[in-house]
Amino acid sequence: MTAAPARQRQMRRLRCHNVIDMKMQSGSMVELHAFLGVCRTGSMRSAAERLCVTQAAVSRAVARLEKHLGYALFERRAQGVLPTARALELRQRIEHSVDAIEQAFAVLRHRSHKAQRFLRLRAVASLGTRWLMPRLGQFQARHPDITIELKQSRREETSWVEDVDVWIEIRRPGRPWPRDISARYLLGREITPVCTQAMAQRLRTPAGVLRESLLHHTNFPGNWALWLDAAGVPSDKVRLGGGFDLASNMIVAASSGMGVAVVQTCLVERELATGELVRPFTLTASTGRGYYVCTRKSVTPDSPAALFRAWIHDIARSDPA
Known part of the structure; x- marks a missing residue:
């Protein structure tokens, strides 16, 4: 056996x-x-x-x-x-x-x-750093098979360059998008003043900002006039203070007490949350521009570009800003 x-x-x-x-x-x-x-x-x-x-x-x-x-x-x-x-x-x-x-x-x-797919993004510098980057990890967690490459937009570049799949660009009134580009509004059309808490205590009415240094974006010097007009304050004699070609730098200047900045609230989420900056007035004004998500019309529904486009619009709709 x-x-x-x-x-x-x-x-x-x-x-x-x-x-x-x-x-x-x-x-x-x-x-x-x-x-x-x-x-x-x-x-x-x-x-x-x-x-x-x-x-x-x-x-x-x-x-x-x-x-x-x-x-x-x-x-x-x-x-x-x-x-x-x-x-x-x-x-x-x-x-x-x-x-x-x-x-x-x-x-x-x-x-x-x-099996490893790629997504090439290009975003306006300040929006990319201040609003998109803190959220990008959520997209990566949802789509771990997609490798992301983020580039910064430059003023001299067009928004439909060939080396990216998705662009987040500022709408330029009077300049149409190319026919093969699909552009959809994301956020950032409204602007509002922000400043330090100490400065806000001096601002009793919207006209009070005229006594402060009005920090402005050099590419959009008319933003202050837009907001003052919406507040019913004559803007014909507005005197601008320090100018910055990046919104990020202007926000840092406002946080340091250099003056009052007028910006999109989506760019100052962190500063508003920490109290580093406050909104002296809740009034907003529309610039008619805003940030737009752009893709080629030829993208397929299951492509990384299409998945990102759907995801970022969902994020923007749920954004309290």
């Missing part, structure tokens, strides 16, 4: 022993690629260039293969190398198999690369 199980255990041990003691007969893939490269090009140097390694590396790999086999594979001559009869036989036996292995790995790597 116990003889058969004992015999089976002995056979399993013998099989495991044979597997452990099995010695690989072939050369390494590095050596085989070097050998085939020399056969195909006729020289160590050309093979090295094709394989993107040094000539010395190819020479060493071939030498190791020759030592492994126990005979020379090439005749070294002044004008190059010449494969021996045994080298020609080896090439005939292994070339198809080595190429098949290379092709198999190329296919598998291509599939892996396709």
Whole structure:
């Protein structure tokens, strides 16, 4: 009753022993690629260039293969190398198999690369840093297979450059979007004054801001006039204070007490939450511009660009700002 199980255990041990003691007969893939490269090009140097390694590396790999086999594979001559009869036989036996292995790995790597999708974003600098970046992790968590690359928009660039998939741009009145671009309003059309708590205590009425330094964005110097007009304060004699070409810098200046800034509330979320800045008045005014999400009309519904566009609009709709 116990003889058969004992015999089976002995056979399993013998099989495991044979597997452990099995010695690989072939050369390494590095050596085989070097050998085939020399056969195909006729020289160590050309093979090295094709394989993107040094000539010395190819020479060493071939030498190791020759030592492994126990005979020379090439005749070294002044004008190059010449494969021996045994080298020609080896090439005939292994070339198809080595190429098949290379092709198999190329296919598998291509599939892996396709599984990882990419999204190239471009956003207006201040909005990208102050509003988008704190939320971008939510999109990444929802779509971990999408690799994000965020670039900063520059004034001299058009909003439909070829190296990005989604743009967040300021609408320029009078300048239409190209026909192949889909642009949809996101947020940021309304502006409101912000300043330090100490400065706000001096501002009893909207007209009081005229006694303060009116910090402004140099690209949009008319923002203060828009807000003052909405507040019923004559703006024909408004005197602007410090100017900044980035809203981020203007916000820092306002936080330091340099003056009152008029900005979109979405750009000062952190400062309002911490009390670093306050809104002396709840009144807002529309600039008629705002930030727009732009994509090509040709994007497919399941593309990273389309997924991001749907997600960011959902985020903006739920934003209390």
